[in-house]
Amino acid sequence: MKIYMKTHMQISALIVIATALAACAAPPTPGSAVPTTAGAGAPTASGATSGATSSASGAPVTLTWGMWGDAEELKAHQAVADAFMAKNPNIKIQLQSAPWDDYNTKLKTLIASGTDLYDVFFYGFNVEDLVRQGVVEDLDPWAQKTAYKFDDYWPGMLDRVTVDGKVYGLVRDADASLLYYRKDLFDAAKVAYPTDKWTWDDLRTAAQKLSKIESNGRVTRYALGMEGGKADAWLSASGGGYVDNFSKPTKCILDTPESLAAVNYFYGLIKDNLAMKPADLAQGGGDSAAFQSGKVAMIIQNASRIPAFNAANLNYDIAPIPLTPNGKRVAEAGGAAWHMSAKSQHKDEAWALLQFVQSADGGQAIYAKSGGIFPALKSEVNSPAFQDPNQKPASRSTFDTVGATLKLINPITWKYWDDMSGTITTPGLDKVWALELAPDTAVKDICTKVNAYLAQKGQS
Amino acid sequence: MRRWNPNSQPEGYVFILPSLIGVLVFSAFPVLFAIAVSFTQWNLTTPPRFIGLANFINLFSQDVLFGQVAANMAVYVLALVPLQTVLSLMLALALGRGLRIMPFFRGIYYMPVITTIVAAALVFAFMFDRDYGLVNAPLWWLGDFLRIKIDPPNWLGSSDWSKPAVILLTLWKNVGFTTILFLAGLQSVPKELHEAAMIDGASRWQRLRSVTLPLISPTTFFVMVILTIGAFRLFDEPFVMTRGGPAGSSLTAVMYIYQTAFNFSAMGKASAIALVLFALILSVTLVQQRLQRHWVYYETGGE
Numbered sequence: 001m002k003i004y005m006k007t008h009m010q011i012s013a014l015i016v017i018a019t020a021l022a023a024c025a026a027p028p029t030p031g032s033a034v035p036t037t038a039g040a041g042a043p044t045a046s047g048a049t050s051g052a053t054s055s056a057s058g059a060p061v062t063l064t065w066g067m068w069g070d071a072e073e074l075k076a077h078q079a080v081a082d083a084f085m086a087k088n089p090n091i092k093i094q095l096q097s098a099p100w101d102d103y104n105t106k107l108k109t110l111i112a113s114g115t116d117l118y119d120v121f122f123y124g125f126n127v128e129d130l131v132r133q134g135v136v137e138d139l140d141p142w143a144q145k146t147a148y149k150f151d152d153y154w155p156g157m158l159d160r161v162t163v164d165g166k167v168y169g170l171v172r173d174a175d176a177s178l179l180y181y182r183k184d185l186f187d188a189a190k191v192a193y194p195t196d197k198w199t200w201d202d203l204r205t206a207a208q209k210l211s212k213i214e215s216n217g218r219v220t221r222y223a224l225g226m227e228g229g230k231a232d233a234w235l236s237a238s239g240g241g242y243v244d245n246f247s248k249p250t251k252c253i254l255d256t257p258e259s260l261a262a263v264n265y266f267y268g269l270i271k272d273n274l275a276m277k278p279a280d281l282a283q284g285g286g287d288s289a290a291f292q293s294g295k296v297a298m299i300i301q302n303a304s305r306i307p308a309f310n311a312a313n314l315n316y317d318i319a320p321i322p323l324t325p326n327g328k329r330v331a332e333a334g335g336a337a338w339h340m341s342a343k344s345q346h347k348d349e350a351w352a353l354l355q356f357v358q359s360a361d362g363g364q365a366i367y368a369k370s371g372g373i374f375p376a377l378k379s380e381v382n383s384p385a386f387q388d389p390n391q392k393p394a395s396r397s398t399f400d401t402v403g404a405t406l407k408l409i410n411p412i413t414w415k416y417w418d419d420m421s422g423t424i425t426t427p428g429l430d431k432v433w434a435l436e437l438a439p440d441t442a443v444k445d446i447c448t449k450v451n452a453y454l455a456q457k458g459q460s
Numbered sequence: 461m462r463r464w465n466p467n468s469q470p471e472g473y474v475f476i477l478p479s480l481i482g483v484l485v486f487s488a489f490p491v492l493f494a495i496a497v498s499f500t501q502w503n504l505t506t507p508p509r510f511i512g513l514a515n516f517i518n519l520f521s522q523d524v525l526f527g528q529v530a531a532n533m534a535v536y537v538l539a540l541v542p543l544q545t546v547l548s549l550m551l552a553l554a555l556g557r558g559l560r561i562m563p564f565f566r567g568i569y570y571m572p573v574i575t576t577i578v579a580a581a582l583v584f585a586f587m588f589d590r591d592y593g594l595v596n597a598p599l600w601w602l603g604d605f606l607r608i609k610i611d612p613p614n615w616l617g618s619s620d621w622s623k624p625a626v627i628l629l630t631l632w633k634n635v636g637f638t639t640i641l642f643l644a645g646l647q648s649v650p651k652e653l654h655e656a657a658m659i660d661g662a663s664r665w666q667r668l669r670s671v672t673l674p675l676i677s678p679t680t681f682f683v684m685v686i687l688t689i690g691a692f693r694l695f696d697e698p699f700v701m702t703r704g705g706p707a708g709s710s711l712t713a714v715m716y717i718y719q720t721a722f723n724f725s726a727m728g729k730a731s732a733i734a735l736v737l738f739a740l741i742l743s744v745t746l747v748q749q750r751l752q753r754h755w756v757y758y759e760t761g762g763e
Binding site: 101104105109111129220277284422431433434453456 | 503505600603604609610618701702703705720722725726
């Protein structure tokens, strides 16, 4: 009896342990590839063109290429990958994509764990952290080797990815805002189309004729639909902003007369029912839906809306956003960038991919064809394909005008910017755009909190 | 040579080992890890840095949104728990009458519970539109009819009305679930007690107060506890419909944790908020437990 119980227990223990071990089998490593032969062959020199990329090593290589995107954006990425693979038959590209939130979470987790980071990947956040941790590769020596020109980028374009004077990534596009307008609604209201000389007052005058307000207070159409965050461009162009220094902020400058002028301008538009409250705009489906349904006659947004508006066959066009009263204009240069993993096993091939993706006759042309980006390369914007007036929107020169004004509007490279803007400045200004707090009270309140925050973080 | 001892059966542990490993790895370890992270500063791309109680002190003294989130949670809990309890009890009383059409209505009231929250929240977002939504349409019509200028509430665009909008959506979505719970509780009230009360001449209201409510008090207690915990954990409805509302007016604690962790990449602070929320829910539930001996009547006579 006793022996029977003892064997019984031993057998059951063995079964359980065997099951546990089977479940813990190590997962296969992704993208394992044959190591390349030394040297990348003779790279031919070319500007920011794809040229003859180094496909010299004969051994087959698989690169992992990580990015975010929905199904439409992925088609463009796949097209770029296919074009690259056609030119380099020995290199295989494995796309690793996920929706935006998931992708960023996954990427940060991969970085934190220090393993298996994609060879080339898209990243939109603070690059300095990555550099300090040795996650991303310095691209200057690579650019020198293949004579890839950094000055083909719009001025200020690479500021976000430059740390200690070295370039650590290639920015794909600018987040620059454009003024979209419905030509049919402008025609119906007999208002002249926006030009690149439009000022704040011109926008306001046109808006007064475009907004349709009924006698009982209901608004059937707003002239402008704009997210609250886009007002930062006017803040910066007026000579104001949130903090005094982008790398080492010491105090808040939102309460200066220049900043207050910009805040008052947008507040005034909302108050007079000329612009939609940003909260209403978001709740009603966003600016794309509002523009397409005719609920607003103009929106201010980056180039990502162009494919949808083209697909819907809207009668619209674009213009630069209006100038401030002192004739200034800025556009946001920030945008996500392609980086190379410093621990990549195939750096030659990864650089070949990077160079192709960020060249006017390679990746940039394919991305720009869908119309949804503001290309980072001057040569791309000036290329005949891009300037073709037969494509919509017709005012292609707007890109040149805006491109010349690109710079970083917010201190997105400062490590506390996300936290501070998310908890203090954005909610604070949201109250102004919701017409619940007057601008002068709000900016004083925000500045008090910002200064306290800066003091606490040891910045001032 | 070991004697088999019926009080000690170590092989039992071997059998629960797979399940135990699951609980330890997926439940216990993340919780302990989160507690550990709450004492650090960590943004995922740089290694965590130990900072002691700084996260907690910062939350209560300096953090700008935490006070607002706490105020929002108070409103949500104090509004949702009584409203949903009373509403679902009323519905259960109405539905428990035994008429043949009642199963149809039971289905209707339970359907919102099984709809996807995203679809429901989107539809409600359109219904709450100030100018053209269904909810404000009668108010506009009334204004035109009486020829006075009515200013209907801007449900999702103003700080004052965003919480009521979220509360309305949450009530609509979840009242079916607690109604079913109350229906089950009502079934357990013996019919003889009702008949005895009627013979004694008790009115409907007196019967409700003296027979029904005490006998369903265990169900009521259960409903209130899960509603309280659910109100503290509110996330889906405000996240889809208002995204935290204009200027954080409908921001809930779990949304704030999500935002801090994934939008601002402050893992330590997010873990600290989660720990504070856990402590709060635990204390409120313990208080409810203690209070139950005063008003919850268990027919078995025990507690």
